[in-house]
Amino acid sequence: MSKPSVLFVCVHNAGRSQMAAAFLSHLSGGAVEVRSAGSTPADQVNPAAVQAMAEVGIDIAAAKPKILTDKAVRESDVVITMGCGDTCPFYPGKRYEDWVLDDPAGKDVAAVRPIRDEIRGRVQALLDDLVPARAEYREIRSGSNT
DSSP states (O other), rough: OOOOOOEEEEESSSSSHHHHOOOOOHHHSSSEEEEEEEOOSSSOOOOOHHHHTTTTOOHHHHHHHHOHHHHHHHHHHEEESSGGGGGOOOOOEEEEEOOOOOOOOOOHHHHHHHHHHHHHHHHHHHHHHHHHHHHHHHHHHHTOOO
C-alpha cells in the first residue's frame, strides 16, 4: 500500500496550513506525504506561527508559502481546507475536510498558541485515521488498550 498524501490549504499558506503540515510531517515520521499551499500566498510564514511551533520543538522558520495548484490537489488523497472557501479546486474521489480555525494573521504568539494546539489535536486525529497502526501503537505504549 502506498503512503497516504495530505494537502493543507489556507489563504496565505503562512500560518494554519504551515503549522498543520509541520505537525503531520513530525508526528507521522514519514508515514504520510505532506503538502501545504495557499490560494494567495504571503511573502513569508507568520513569525508568531514560527515562534509558537519552535516552542514545541518544530522549526518552520525556513518554510516558504506556496501557491495552490491543481496538480497538488490531484496528487493528494486528503485535502484539508482552512478558510480558503471556494478557491480550492474540487476533484471527485478526494477526501475533503474543512477545518474551521482562527486565523493567526496579525496575532501575537500568545494568541497563536491555542490555534497551534487545536491544529495539533486535529492533525493527530487525522494521522490516527490515515495510519491506524500508529494509533494502535500509541495506545499500547500509553497502556490505554487494555
